Amino acid sequence: MTGPLLAMASVLGILAGAGLEGPWRGVLDVAGGPLRFTIQIQPSDQGYDGRLCNGSSCNLLSAIVVRDDSVRFEIADYAATISAVLRGDSLVGAYRNVGNRGPRTIPFRASPGTWPVTHPPTDLTGQWEATYQYDGRTSPRIFEFRDTPGGLEGTIISNTGDYGLFWGVTEADSFAMAHFDGSFVYMLTGMLDGDTLRGVFHAGLRTQTAWTAVRSRGGPYLTPPTELTTADTTAPFAFAFPDLDGRIVSNTDERFRDKVVLVDVFGTWCPTCHDAAPLLRQLYDAYHDRGLEIVGLAYEVTGDPSIDGALVRRYREKFGLEFPLLLAGINDTELAAETLPQLNGFTAFPTSIFLGRDGKVRQVHAGFYGPATGPQHTRLVADFHATIERLLAEP
Amino acid sequence: MILMLMLGLGWSVATGGLWAQAEEVTRERAEYRAWLEDAPNSPLAALAQRRIASRVVLGPPESDIPLPGLEPHTLEEGRLVRLTGPAGRRPLPRNRLLPLGPYRIFLSGARGRTVVTVYDSAPRPKSLSFYPYDPKLIFTAKLVPPKKSGAVRVLTVDGVEVEATEAGTFRVPLGPEGVDLRVRRIPDAGTEESELEIYFRDETNDEGTYPAGRFVSLRPMRDGRYVLDFNRARSPFCAYSSVYPCPIPWSGNAIPAAVTAGERYEGGGLEVPKPGRP
Numbered sequence: 176m177t178g179p180l181l182a183m184a185s186v187l188g189i190l191a192g193a194g195l196e197g198p199w200r201g202v203l204d205v206a207g208g209p210l211r212f213t214i215q216i217q218p219s220d221q222g223y224d225g226r227l228c229n230g231s232s233c234n235l236l237s238a239i240v241v242r243d244d245s246v247r248f249e250i251a252d253y254a255a256t257i258s259a260v261l262r263g264d265s266l267v268g269a270y271r272n273v274g275n276r277g278p279r280t281i282p283f284r285a286s287p288g289t290w291p292v293t294h295p296p297t298d299l300t301g302q303w304e305a306t307y308q309y310d311g312r313t314s315p316r317i318f319e320f321r322d323t324p325g326g327l328e329g330t331i332i333s334n335t336g337d338y339g340l341f342w343g344v345t346e347a348d349s350f351a352m353a354h355f356d357g358s359f360v361y362m363l364t365g366m367l368d369g370d371t372l373r374g375v376f377h378a379g380l381r382t383q384t385a386w387t388a389v390r391s392r393g394g395p396y397l398t399p400p401t402e403l404t405t406a407d408t409t410a411p412f413a414f415a416f417p418d419l420d421g422r423i424v425s426n427t428d429e430r431f432r433d434k435v436v437l438v439d440v441f442g443t444w445c446p447t448c449h450d451a452a453p454l455l456r457q458l459y460d461a462y463h464d465r466g467l468e469i470v471g472l473a474y475e476v477t478g479d480p481s482i483d484g485a486l487v488r489r490y491r492e493k494f495g496l497e498f499p500l501l502l503a504g505i506n507d508t509e510l511a512a513e514t515l516p517q518l519n520g521f522t523a524f525p526t527s528i529f530l531g532r533d534g535k536v537r538q539v540h541a542g543f544y545g546p547a548t549g550p551q552h553t554r555l556v557a558d559f560h561a562t563i564e565r566l567l568a569e570p
Numbered sequence: 571m572i573l574m575l576m577l578g579l580g581w582s583v584a585t586g587g588l589w590a591q592a593e594e595v596t597r598e599r600a601e602y603r604a605w606l607e608d609a610p611n612s613p614l615a616a617l618a619q620r621r622i623a624s625r626v627v628l629g630p631p632e633s634d635i636p637l638p639g640l641e642p643h644t645l646e647e648g649r650l651v652r653l654t655g656p657a658g659r660r661p662l663p664r665n666r667l668l669p670l671g672p673y674r675i676f677l678s679g680a681r682g683r684t685v686v687t688v689y690d691s692a693p694r695p696k697s698l699s700f701y702p703y704d705p706k707l708i709f710t711a712k713l714v715p716p717k718k719s720g721a722v723r724v725l726t727v728d729g730v731e732v733e734a735t736e737a738g739t740f741r742v743p744l745g746p747e748g749v750d751l752r753v754r755r756i757p758d759a760g761t762e763e764s765e766l767e768i769y770f771r772d773e774t775n776d777e778g779t780y781p782a783g784r785f786v787s788l789r790p791m792r793d794g795r796y797v798l799d800f801n802r803a804r805s806p807f808c809a810y811s812s813v814y815p816c817p818i819p820w821s822g823n824a825i826p827a828a829v830t831a832g833e834r835y836e837g838g839g840l841e842v843p844k845p846g847r848p
Contacts, residue, residue: 206790269601274758275665276728277804278605280598310735310755311719361762379763381789478660507663508652509681544710 194261195223195246203270203355206381210353210362214248228246230328230342232547234356234446248387248484250357252444256284272358275502281380282395290324292410295345298367302550304396305331305388307376315397318363318372318388319549320350327352331376332551334398335523336447336542356446367523400555403525403541407517411534412438414515416472416501419484419491424470424499433452434468435566438528442474442506442516443486445524450545452494454556459498462563466532471496472503474511474524527559531566538562579780592722595801599656602804603698610674610732613807614693619814622647622684629671636814651677666758674781678730678759680723685730686815696810699834700801701778707800707831710791713738713753713766725787726756726767727806729814733757737766740788740798744772745826751798752820753788766790768798769806769817772825780809781834783814783823803832 195216199397213228214236218438222241225234225248237251246266248257266285271278304505307452317332321380327345329352331338338361343352350366355361363375372388406412407518415425426436439455440449459469473490475483480502488498504514518528523541540559544551573615606612620626622645627633629642644653650661653670662668662675664684672691679685716736725736734754741750757764766788777779785804788796808816 208792266828271601273605273609273611274727275611275676278601278609280601294665312735363693376762378761379758379786381790382765384762442663457770505663507666510661510663513650513661 180379182451195241196221197287198230198289199266200290201227201286201355203286203360204282205360205362205377205379206285207362207364207377207383208351210248210355210360210377212353212355213290214285227355228342229340229354229356230325232325232340232342236357252356255357259283270360279379282317286447290326290427292324293344293346294322295320295327295350296348296472297322298348299327299345299350299372301410302391303372303388304391305386307384307386308339309384315338316376316386317391317397317551319547319551320352321549328547330354330547330549331361332397332544332548334403334542336400337545337548337551339446339545340547359466400523400541400544401538403523404521405519406528406536406539407519408536410517412436412517412528412530412536413474414438414470414503415500416503416514417480418499418501419488421480426530430489431468431470431533431534432447434466434531435462435532435563435569436534437467437469437563438530439469439471440474440511440521440524440526440528441471441502442476442524443490444476444506447543447545448525449494450547451525451527451543452490452496454559456494458559458563459496461560465567467563467567471499471500472515473500474504474506475502478505529562529566531569537566538540576750579613579786580736582593583695584677588705592801595799596831598802599698599700604804605706606696606810607693607700609693611629611676611687611689611808612693613728614696614705615689615691616807616811616813617673617688617690619685621679622651622686626686626777628688637671637673637688638814643654643670645686647682647684647805651686680730680731680733683731687728687730697836699836701830701832701834703801704831709740709742709798710795711741711798712795713740713788714750722754723770724756725817727804727817729807729817732759735768740768740796742825744829745815749825750822751786751825752822754820768823770803770825770829771825772818772829774828774830777828778830778834779803779832781806782806785821793820800829803829805833805835809835 199214201214214262215226215228222273223239225236225239236248239536240247244261246259255272257270259266264287268283268383270283277339288332292473300320300322305316305318320329327343329341339354341352341354345352351364353362357447360379365372376384376386413426415423418424455469473487477483483502491500504511525541525543544555548551603765606614626645628635629640637667641656644651652659652661667674667676674689677684685807703813704822715738719736721733721735722732726732737753737755739750740753741748751768753766753768755764756767768781768786771783784805790799806838807814
C-alpha cells in the first residue's frame with residue numbers, strides 16, 4: 176500500500192520540499208501531561224526515512240507519506256499511524272491504532288528542533304525500588320535513572336523484563352520521562368520528597384497508576400528472572416521446528432550432540448529480543464569453538480512461514496546471526512508455552528534456556544535486561560558468561 | 571522552568587477552556603464515527619458473538635453460527651482455544667483479529683470463558699446521533715476509594731466479560747440529593763492500560779438514549795481529581811447490534827435526572843444481521 180502512496184507523494188506539497196527534514200520535538204498529549212519524544216527525518220531515494228526516538232534509542236518508521244501540507248508516519252509493525260497537518264512551522268494531529276472497544280487515538284504535535292537537555296540531580300540517579308498502588312493492590316518495579324550527555328535516561332523493570340529506554344527532562348526535584356515506540360505509550364512522572372520518590376506511571380491516553388519508591392538497598396526486590404520459569408530437568412529438552420529453508424531442526428541433531436546449548440525463545444516483534452540479539456552473537460563468537468551451540472526459536476505474528484520467514488531472515492541479517500533460527504510458532508504466550516511443554520510458567524519474551532551437554536535444562540532465564548537497564552544489563556551479561564563457562568566445564 | 575512551561579502547555583491542552591473541550595468532543599465523535607464505519611472490528615460488522623463454552627461450530631446452515639460460504643469449522647476451548655477445519659487443527663491466539671474464510675474472528679474474555687466474535691467483510695451503515703454539547707453536564711470531583719476493594723466480573727461495552735476492580739465512587743450533583751456513582755477499572759487485555767468506567771442509567775433511557783444505559787470514562791486531572799463529562803457518554807455495542815449482549819446495570823448507578831448529553835439512540839440495531847455484503 177505504501178509504495179504507490181509514496182510515489183504519489185513525490186514533491187507535491189509544502190512539506191515535500193526540505194520542510195520535513197531534521198529533528199522534530201514530538202509530543203503526545205496524554206491526560207497526565209506532554210509525553211515527549213523525538214522524530215528524526217532524513218531524505219531518501221523514496222522521499223523520506225524517519226525514526227521515532229526516546230533519547231539514544233530509536234525505532235525506524237516503516238513509511239512517511241507526504242501530501243500537500245499533511246504527513247502520515249506509518250508504524251507497520253503495530254498497525255499504527257501518526258497523521259498531522261502543518262500549522263505554521265508545527266505539525267498537529269493524532270497518533271492512532273485500532274482498539275477493540277473504539278479507536279485508540281492520542282493527540283500529537285511536533286515542532287522543529289531538538290529538546291533542551293536537562294541533567295538530573297544526583298539525588299535522583301541510580302536505582303529505586305518502587306511500589307505501584309491501584310485499587311487496594313500493589314505491584315513491585317525497579318526504576319533506574321541515569322545522567323547521560325542527552326539528559327535523563329532510564330527504564331522501568333518488572334518481574335518479566337524492562338520497558339525499554341525512557342528519556343526525559345528534570346526540573347529541580349521533578350522529572351518526567353517517556354517511552355513511545357509506536358505501540359507502547361508510557362510515561363513516568365515524579366518528584367523527590369525527602370528520601371522518598373513519589374509519582375505516577377502513565378499508560379496510554381489516561382491510565383494512571385500512583386507509586387512510591389525508595390533507594391535500592393542492593394538486595395533482591397523483584398522475583399529473580401531465573402525463578403519465574405521452571406523446567407522439566409529429568410529428560411533432554413526437546414524441540415523440532417523448521418528452519419528458514421523448511422528443514423526440521425531438532426535437539427537430537429548431530430550439531431547439538433554433547434554441546435552446551437542456549438535456546439533463545441524470541442520474536443522479531445519483540446524490542447527486548449532486539450536488545451538481546453547482539454549479546455547472543457558475541458556469546459556465539461566467543462564460545463562456539465569451545466562447544467556452545469545457540470538455536471533461536473522464533474514466535475512470529477502471522478504463523479504464515481512465507482511472511483514470518485522473511486521477517487526472521489531480515490532479523491538474522493541485521494544482527495549477523497550465524498546460528499539456526501527456527502519458525503516455532505506464533506507470538507502468543509499460551510500458544511508458545513504449548514510448543515515447549517517442558518517449561519512451567521513461561522511468560523516472557525525473550526526467554527533463554529541453558530542446556531548442559533546431556534541436553535537437559537540447567538537454567539531458564541525469563542526476560543532480558545536490555546542496555547537501558549544499565550547495571551542490571553552488565554550483571555546479566557556477566558551471569559550469561561558465567562553460566563556458559565560453568566556448563567562448558569561440566570564433564 | 572522549561573518543564574513548568576511544558577507541563578503547563580499539556581495542562582491547557584488536557585483540560586483547556588470550554589470551547590477547546592467542545593472542540594475535542596467534536597473531534598472524538600468524528601474519530602468514533604470513522605472507526606464504526608471503517609474498522610474491520612467495528613461492532614457494525616459483527617455477525618455473531620458467543621462464549622465458546624466447550625464447543626462452537628461455524629459454517630453450514632445447521633451450525634451454531636451459520637456463515638454462508640464457509641466450510642465447517644469447530645472452535646473448542648480446553649486449556650487453549652483450538653480451531654478445526656478443512657486445513658487441520660490448530661490453536662488460536664487471543665485478542666487478535668484472525669481471518670476465517672471471507673470472515674474474521676476475534677477471541678476475547680477470560681481464559682476458560684473465551685468469547686468469539688465473528689465479523690463480516692465490511693461494516694453496515696448506521697446513523698449515530700448526539701445531544702448538543704452541554705457544558706453544565708461536566709463534573710469534577712475526587713474519586714472516593716471503595717469501602718471494600720475487590721474484583722468483579724462484568725460485561726464491558728463490547729459485551730465481553732472482564733475482571734474489573736472496584737475503583738471507588740464519584741459524586742455528581744444530579745437529582746434532588748446528588749448521587750454516588752460506582753466506578754470500576756476495566757482492563758485492556760495485553761497492555762498496561764485500563765479505563766475508569768461508569769455504567770449508568772438515567773431518565774433519558776428509552777426516551778432518547780439506549781434503554782440499558784450508557785458508559786462514560788473518567789478523565790484524570792493533574793491534581794488527583796477526575797472529570798466526568800457526560801457529553802462523552804456512549805452506548806454499549808448492544809445498541810448497534812443484537813449480536814452483543816447488554817451489560818446488566820451496575821447497582822446504585824441510576825441517576826434520578828435526565829442526562830441530556832452524549833450519545834442518543836434512534837432505534838435499530840436490534841435485528842439479527844445477515845452475513846454478506848451490507
